[in-house]
Amino acid sequence: MITRYDEQQLDALRELASIGSGTAATALSQMLGRPVGLAVPRALALPLADALDAVGEPDAMVASVVLPVGVGDGDAAAEIVVLLLFSYRCAASLCELLGVEPRSELGDSALGEIGNILGASAVGALAQMTGLALEPQPPHVLYDMLGAVVASVLAATVGELDVALVLDASLTVEEASCGMSFLLLPTVGGVAELLGRLGLGAEK
Protein backbone atom coordinates (compact mmCIF):
# COMPACT_ATOMS: atom_id res chain seq x y z
CA MET A 1 0.00 0.00 0.00
CA ILE A 2 1.33 3.42 -0.89
CA THR A 3 -0.40 6.51 0.36
CA ARG A 4 0.00 9.74 -1.51
CA TYR A 5 -0.92 13.17 -0.35
CA ASP A 6 -1.85 15.82 -2.87
CA GLU A 7 -0.62 19.41 -2.74
CA GLN A 8 -3.81 20.66 -1.13
CA GLN A 9 -3.52 18.11 1.66
CA LEU A 10 0.18 18.86 2.18
CA ASP A 11 -0.63 22.58 2.34
CA ALA A 12 -3.24 21.93 5.00
CA LEU A 13 -0.82 19.75 6.96
CA ARG A 14 1.89 22.40 6.63
CA GLU A 15 -0.59 24.90 8.03
CA LEU A 16 -1.27 22.59 10.97
CA ALA A 17 2.48 22.19 11.53
CA SER A 18 2.87 25.93 11.37
CA ILE A 19 0.14 26.62 13.93
CA GLY A 20 1.35 23.80 16.18
CA SER A 21 4.99 24.85 16.13
CA GLY A 22 4.09 28.56 16.47
CA THR A 23 2.12 27.80 19.61
CA ALA A 24 4.95 25.59 20.87
CA ALA A 25 7.51 28.37 20.26
CA THR A 26 5.40 30.85 22.25
CA ALA A 27 5.07 28.36 25.11
CA LEU A 28 8.84 27.74 25.15
CA SER A 29 9.54 31.46 25.10
CA GLN A 30 7.25 31.98 28.11
CA MET A 31 8.81 29.07 29.95
CA LEU A 32 12.38 30.31 29.43
CA GLY A 33 11.66 34.04 29.49
CA ARG A 34 13.59 34.53 26.22
CA PRO A 35 12.75 35.06 22.58
CA VAL A 36 12.39 31.85 20.57
CA GLY A 37 12.85 31.94 16.80
CA LEU A 38 10.87 29.70 14.47
CA ALA A 39 11.85 28.72 10.95
CA VAL A 40 9.17 28.07 8.34
CA PRO A 41 7.82 24.58 9.01
CA ARG A 42 7.87 21.82 6.42
CA ALA A 43 5.32 19.14 5.59
CA LEU A 44 7.10 16.34 3.79
CA ALA A 45 5.69 13.10 2.46
CA LEU A 46 8.78 11.03 1.73
CA PRO A 47 9.91 7.47 1.12
CA LEU A 48 11.13 6.04 4.42
CA ALA A 49 14.84 6.15 3.69
CA ASP A 50 14.60 9.80 2.63
CA ALA A 51 12.47 10.71 5.65
CA LEU A 52 15.30 9.76 7.98
CA ASP A 53 17.85 11.76 5.97
CA ALA A 54 15.53 14.78 5.93
CA VAL A 55 15.57 14.88 9.73
CA GLY A 56 19.33 14.76 10.24
CA GLU A 57 22.54 12.74 10.39
CA PRO A 58 21.50 9.23 11.57
CA ASP A 59 24.75 8.68 13.49
CA ALA A 60 24.62 11.96 15.45
CA MET A 61 24.04 11.70 19.19
CA VAL A 62 20.98 13.69 20.24
CA ALA A 63 18.88 14.36 23.30
CA SER A 64 15.27 13.60 22.48
CA VAL A 65 11.83 13.81 24.00
CA VAL A 66 9.17 11.47 22.63
CA LEU A 67 5.58 12.41 23.44
CA PRO A 68 2.91 10.13 22.00
CA VAL A 69 -0.50 11.77 21.59
CA GLY A 70 -3.68 9.75 21.22
CA VAL A 71 -6.06 11.03 18.55
CA GLY A 72 -9.85 10.82 18.73
CA ASP A 73 -11.63 8.14 20.75
CA GLY A 74 -8.54 6.26 21.91
CA ASP A 75 -8.12 4.05 18.86
CA ALA A 76 -4.49 2.93 19.16
CA ALA A 77 -4.05 3.15 15.39
CA ALA A 78 -4.59 6.93 15.39
CA GLU A 79 -1.74 8.70 17.04
CA ILE A 80 0.59 11.64 16.58
CA VAL A 81 4.07 11.33 18.03
CA VAL A 82 5.61 14.66 19.01
CA LEU A 83 9.38 14.39 18.81
CA LEU A 84 11.85 17.00 20.04
CA LEU A 85 15.51 16.63 19.06
CA PHE A 86 18.30 18.74 20.60
CA SER A 87 22.05 18.61 20.37
CA TYR A 88 23.71 17.63 23.68
CA ARG A 89 25.01 21.18 23.97
CA CYS A 90 21.53 22.62 23.52
CA ALA A 91 20.03 20.18 26.04
CA ALA A 92 22.70 21.26 28.53
CA SER A 93 22.12 24.97 28.00
CA LEU A 94 18.35 24.52 28.38
CA CYS A 95 18.94 22.72 31.68
CA GLU A 96 21.21 25.55 32.80
CA LEU A 97 18.55 28.13 31.89
CA LEU A 98 16.12 26.21 34.08
CA GLY A 99 18.68 25.90 36.88
CA VAL A 100 19.07 22.13 36.85
CA GLU A 101 22.04 19.84 36.31
CA PRO A 102 22.19 18.43 32.73
CA ARG A 103 22.14 14.61 32.37
CA SER A 104 20.78 14.22 35.90
CA GLU A 105 17.40 12.87 36.94
CA LEU A 106 16.22 16.44 37.43
CA GLY A 107 17.74 17.53 34.11
CA ASP A 108 15.96 14.72 32.27
CA SER A 109 12.70 15.57 33.92
CA ALA A 110 13.15 19.24 32.94
CA LEU A 111 13.70 18.20 29.30
CA GLY A 112 10.65 15.95 29.54
CA GLU A 113 8.71 18.91 30.87
CA ILE A 114 9.83 21.07 27.94
CA GLY A 115 8.62 18.28 25.64
CA ASN A 116 5.38 18.13 27.55
CA ILE A 117 4.69 21.85 27.40
CA LEU A 118 5.68 22.23 23.74
CA GLY A 119 3.83 19.08 22.70
CA ALA A 120 0.72 19.83 24.75
CA SER A 121 0.47 23.41 23.53
CA ALA A 122 0.98 22.36 19.90
CA VAL A 123 -1.62 19.59 20.04
CA GLY A 124 -3.94 21.90 22.02
CA ALA A 125 -3.87 24.31 19.08
CA LEU A 126 -4.48 21.43 16.66
CA ALA A 127 -7.37 20.17 18.79
CA GLN A 128 -8.98 23.62 18.73
CA MET A 129 -8.59 23.87 15.00
CA THR A 130 -9.86 20.40 14.15
CA GLY A 131 -12.24 19.72 17.02
CA LEU A 132 -10.46 16.39 17.63
CA ALA A 133 -9.83 15.04 21.12
CA LEU A 134 -6.04 14.81 21.52
CA GLU A 135 -4.60 13.05 24.59
CA PRO A 136 -0.88 13.57 25.31
CA GLN A 137 0.82 10.63 27.09
CA PRO A 138 3.77 11.00 29.48
CA PRO A 139 6.99 12.12 27.74
CA HIS A 140 10.00 9.87 27.35
CA VAL A 141 13.53 11.33 27.41
CA LEU A 142 16.39 9.50 25.74
CA TYR A 143 19.93 10.23 24.65
CA ASP A 144 20.79 8.20 21.61
CA MET A 145 21.63 8.18 17.91
CA LEU A 146 19.24 10.33 15.89
CA GLY A 147 18.57 7.51 13.44
CA ALA A 148 17.77 5.03 16.20
CA VAL A 149 15.23 7.39 17.77
CA VAL A 150 13.57 8.58 14.56
CA ALA A 151 13.54 5.21 12.77
CA SER A 152 12.07 3.46 15.82
CA VAL A 153 9.27 6.03 16.03
CA LEU A 154 8.68 5.81 12.26
CA ALA A 155 8.62 2.00 12.35
CA ALA A 156 5.88 2.23 14.97
CA THR A 157 3.88 5.02 13.29
CA VAL A 158 4.28 4.35 9.57
CA GLY A 159 3.80 0.60 9.79
CA GLU A 160 3.48 -0.97 6.38
CA LEU A 161 3.27 2.24 4.40
CA ASP A 162 6.20 3.27 2.25
CA VAL A 163 5.66 6.97 2.73
CA ALA A 164 6.35 8.79 5.96
CA LEU A 165 4.70 12.09 6.69
CA VAL A 166 7.09 14.39 8.52
CA LEU A 167 5.93 17.76 9.83
CA ASP A 168 8.93 19.59 11.20
CA ALA A 169 9.97 23.00 12.37
CA SER A 170 13.18 24.32 13.78
CA LEU A 171 13.11 26.39 16.97
CA THR A 172 15.98 28.57 18.11
CA VAL A 173 16.40 29.85 21.64
CA GLU A 174 18.04 33.22 21.20
CA GLU A 175 20.90 34.28 23.49
CA ALA A 176 21.52 30.58 24.15
CA SER A 177 22.52 29.61 20.58
CA CYS A 178 20.40 26.54 20.95
CA GLY A 179 18.43 25.00 18.10
CA MET A 180 16.02 22.12 18.24
CA SER A 181 13.84 20.19 15.82
CA PHE A 182 10.17 19.95 16.62
CA LEU A 183 8.55 17.09 14.71
CA LEU A 184 5.02 15.81 14.43
CA LEU A 185 4.93 12.22 13.18
CA PRO A 186 1.33 11.07 12.75
CA THR A 187 0.27 7.49 12.15
CA VAL A 188 -1.74 6.84 9.01
CA GLY A 189 -4.89 6.80 11.13
CA GLY A 190 -3.81 10.07 12.75
CA VAL A 191 -3.34 11.81 9.37
CA ALA A 192 -6.70 10.52 8.18
CA GLU A 193 -8.41 11.97 11.29
CA LEU A 194 -6.70 15.36 10.88
CA LEU A 195 -7.44 15.66 7.16
CA GLY A 196 -10.97 14.35 7.63
CA ARG A 197 -11.74 17.12 10.10
CA LEU A 198 -10.44 19.70 7.64
CA GLY A 199 -12.70 18.37 4.91
CA LEU A 200 -9.75 16.96 2.96
CA GLY A 201 -10.33 13.23 3.46
CA ALA A 202 -7.12 11.23 3.12
CA GLU A 203 -8.67 8.56 0.92
CA LYS A 204 -7.72 9.48 -2.61
Added chain:
Amino acid sequence: MGELAVSAAPDDELVSMGLGSCVGVALVDRERAVAGLAHVMLPAANAAYSAPAKFADRAVPTLLACVERLGARRERMVAILAGGAQMFAGARASVAGLDLGARNEAAVREALADAGVPVRAAATGGDRGRTVRVRVGEARVSVKEAGGVEVPLWHPHFHADDLVETP
Protein backbone atom coordinates in the same frame (compact mmCIF):
# COMPACT_ATOMS: atom_id res chain seq x y z
CA MET B 1 16.02 2.44 6.47
CA GLY B 2 14.29 -0.37 4.59
CA GLU B 3 17.17 -0.53 2.12
CA LEU B 4 19.88 -3.03 1.31
CA ALA B 5 23.34 -2.93 -0.22
CA VAL B 6 25.65 -5.65 -1.54
CA SER B 7 29.23 -5.50 -2.75
CA ALA B 8 32.07 -7.62 -4.08
CA ALA B 9 34.57 -4.74 -4.10
CA PRO B 10 37.25 -5.34 -1.44
CA ASP B 11 37.60 -1.64 -0.61
CA ASP B 12 33.90 -1.15 0.03
CA GLU B 13 32.36 -0.65 3.42
CA LEU B 14 28.64 -1.22 4.00
CA VAL B 15 27.14 0.79 6.85
CA SER B 16 23.81 1.01 8.65
CA MET B 17 23.80 4.04 10.92
CA GLY B 18 21.56 4.55 13.91
CA LEU B 19 19.78 1.21 14.20
CA GLY B 20 17.19 1.35 16.98
CA SER B 21 14.39 -1.18 16.89
CA CYS B 22 15.49 -1.89 13.30
CA VAL B 23 17.84 -4.84 12.69
CA GLY B 24 20.93 -4.70 10.50
CA VAL B 25 21.43 -8.10 8.82
CA ALA B 26 24.91 -8.71 7.40
CA LEU B 27 25.58 -11.69 5.15
CA VAL B 28 29.23 -12.53 4.57
CA ASP B 29 30.87 -15.18 2.42
CA ARG B 30 33.66 -16.49 4.66
CA GLU B 31 36.04 -17.19 1.81
CA ARG B 32 35.32 -14.59 -0.83
CA ALA B 33 35.04 -10.85 -0.51
CA VAL B 34 31.29 -10.68 -1.03
CA ALA B 35 28.94 -9.19 1.55
CA GLY B 36 25.52 -7.66 1.92
CA LEU B 37 23.74 -5.60 4.53
CA ALA B 38 20.00 -5.00 4.96
CA HIS B 39 18.21 -2.53 7.25
CA VAL B 40 15.04 -4.31 8.42
CA MET B 41 12.26 -2.22 10.02
CA LEU B 42 9.35 -4.60 10.61
CA PRO B 43 8.90 -8.36 11.06
CA ALA B 44 6.48 -9.33 8.30
CA ALA B 45 4.91 -7.92 5.17
CA ASN B 46 1.24 -7.86 4.26
CA ALA B 47 1.60 -5.10 1.74
CA ALA B 48 2.26 -5.66 -1.91
CA TYR B 49 4.74 -2.82 -2.44
CA SER B 50 7.60 -1.72 -0.27
CA ALA B 51 11.25 -0.90 0.05
CA PRO B 52 13.26 -4.08 -0.62
CA ALA B 53 14.52 -4.66 2.90
CA LYS B 54 11.79 -3.17 5.04
CA PHE B 55 10.24 -6.47 6.16
CA ALA B 56 12.31 -9.32 7.65
CA ASP B 57 10.46 -12.08 5.81
CA ARG B 58 11.25 -10.49 2.43
CA ALA B 59 14.58 -8.85 3.21
CA VAL B 60 16.45 -12.08 4.01
CA PRO B 61 15.64 -13.96 0.75
CA THR B 62 16.21 -10.78 -1.29
CA LEU B 63 19.58 -10.07 0.35
CA LEU B 64 20.58 -13.72 -0.10
CA ALA B 65 19.72 -13.64 -3.80
CA CYS B 66 21.70 -10.40 -4.23
CA VAL B 67 24.92 -11.71 -2.63
CA GLU B 68 24.61 -15.02 -4.49
CA ARG B 69 24.39 -13.08 -7.73
CA LEU B 70 27.77 -11.56 -6.84
CA GLY B 71 29.28 -15.03 -6.40
CA ALA B 72 28.72 -15.78 -2.72
CA ARG B 73 27.90 -19.40 -1.91
CA ARG B 74 25.26 -20.33 0.60
CA GLU B 75 27.34 -23.06 2.30
CA ARG B 76 30.07 -20.50 3.06
CA MET B 77 27.67 -17.80 4.16
CA VAL B 78 27.27 -16.55 7.71
CA ALA B 79 24.92 -13.95 9.17
CA ILE B 80 25.74 -11.27 11.73
CA LEU B 81 22.99 -9.21 13.38
CA ALA B 82 22.93 -5.82 15.10
CA GLY B 83 20.10 -3.66 16.44
CA GLY B 84 16.68 -4.79 17.62
CA ALA B 85 16.78 -2.57 20.70
CA GLN B 86 13.76 -1.62 22.80
CA MET B 87 14.22 2.15 22.56
CA PHE B 88 11.22 3.28 24.57
CA ALA B 89 11.27 0.74 27.41
CA GLY B 90 8.92 1.92 30.12
CA ALA B 91 6.81 4.25 27.97
CA ARG B 92 3.16 3.28 28.08
CA ALA B 93 2.03 4.34 24.68
CA SER B 94 1.90 2.37 21.49
CA VAL B 95 5.39 3.40 20.35
CA ALA B 96 6.67 1.15 23.14
CA GLY B 97 3.96 -1.45 23.39
CA LEU B 98 4.96 -3.22 20.22
CA ASP B 99 8.42 -4.38 21.33
CA LEU B 100 9.35 -4.15 17.69
CA GLY B 101 13.06 -4.73 18.26
CA ALA B 102 12.66 -8.23 19.69
CA ARG B 103 10.03 -9.14 17.11
CA ASN B 104 12.25 -7.91 14.29
CA GLU B 105 15.17 -10.00 15.54
CA ALA B 106 13.02 -13.12 15.93
CA ALA B 107 11.64 -12.70 12.40
CA VAL B 108 15.14 -12.24 10.95
CA ARG B 109 16.45 -15.34 12.76
CA GLU B 110 13.52 -17.38 11.54
CA ALA B 111 14.03 -16.31 7.92
CA LEU B 112 17.77 -17.09 8.17
CA ALA B 113 17.05 -20.52 9.67
CA ASP B 114 14.66 -21.24 6.79
CA ALA B 115 17.42 -20.31 4.36
CA GLY B 116 19.96 -22.45 6.20
CA VAL B 117 22.31 -19.54 7.01
CA PRO B 118 23.81 -19.67 10.53
CA VAL B 119 23.90 -16.57 12.75
CA ARG B 120 27.52 -16.34 13.94
CA ALA B 121 27.39 -13.16 16.01
CA ALA B 122 24.79 -10.72 17.24
CA ALA B 123 24.78 -7.41 19.10
CA THR B 124 21.06 -7.12 19.70
CA GLY B 125 18.50 -6.15 22.33
CA GLY B 126 19.12 -3.63 25.09
CA ASP B 127 17.93 -0.05 24.84
CA ARG B 128 20.71 1.70 22.88
CA GLY B 129 21.02 2.54 19.20
CA ARG B 130 23.83 0.97 17.16
CA THR B 131 25.81 1.51 13.98
CA VAL B 132 27.07 -1.57 12.13
CA ARG B 133 29.88 -1.63 9.55
CA VAL B 134 30.89 -4.43 7.15
CA ARG B 135 34.33 -4.21 5.56
CA VAL B 136 33.86 -6.27 2.42
CA GLY B 137 37.50 -7.14 1.65
CA GLU B 138 38.37 -8.48 5.10
CA ALA B 139 34.85 -9.77 5.80
CA ARG B 140 34.97 -7.94 9.13
CA VAL B 141 31.87 -6.74 10.92
CA SER B 142 32.03 -4.17 13.70
CA VAL B 143 29.43 -2.45 15.83
CA LYS B 144 29.29 0.80 17.77
CA GLU B 145 26.70 1.43 20.46
CA ALA B 146 25.33 4.94 21.03
CA GLY B 147 27.89 6.77 23.16
CA GLY B 148 30.37 3.87 22.90
CA VAL B 149 33.35 2.92 20.76
CA GLU B 150 33.49 0.71 17.70
CA VAL B 151 34.21 -2.94 18.59
CA PRO B 152 34.75 -5.98 16.36
CA LEU B 153 31.68 -8.20 16.16
CA TRP B 154 32.86 -10.90 13.78
CA HIS B 155 35.62 -11.78 11.31
CA PRO B 156 36.49 -15.07 9.60
CA HIS B 157 39.23 -15.98 12.09
CA PHE B 158 37.25 -15.36 15.26
CA HIS B 159 37.56 -18.27 17.64
CA ALA B 160 34.15 -19.70 18.48
CA ASP B 161 34.56 -18.71 22.14
CA ASP B 162 35.01 -15.07 21.23
CA LEU B 163 31.66 -14.74 19.57
CA VAL B 164 29.39 -12.09 20.92
CA GLU B 165 25.98 -13.63 21.32
CA THR B 166 23.23 -11.99 23.29
CA PRO B 167 20.57 -14.38 24.52
